[in-house]
Amino acid sequence: MNDWMRSGTEPALDEMLGDPIVMALMRRDGVTERHVRDLVARARGRRSHSRPRPGAGAVPAAACF
Numbered sequence: 001m002n003d004w005m006r007s008g009t010e011p012a013l014d015e016m017l018g019d020p021i022v023m024a025l026m027r028r029d030g031v032t033e034r035h036v037r038d039l040v041a042r043a044r045g046r047r048s049h050s051r052p053r054p055g056a057g058a059v060p061a062a063a064c065f
Contacts, residue, residue: 013040 016022017033026032 013037 013036017026017036026036
């Protein structure tokens with residue numbers, strides 16, 4: 001069991017991106033580390049400005065990559 005699983009928190013982005021299974025899935029799907037980091041940055045920025053109602057402003061996954 002990973003440390004983040006024991007603590008009940010989310011893993012660090014670097015830890016997640018370094019996982020061999022995640023890396024294999026990203027490679028299979030043509031997703032780069034840059035794609036993921038950009039998407040996380042966009043999500044963090046959007047969340048910090050306002051609290052949209054659930055479902056509002058959702059971005060389809062295909063539009064993110």
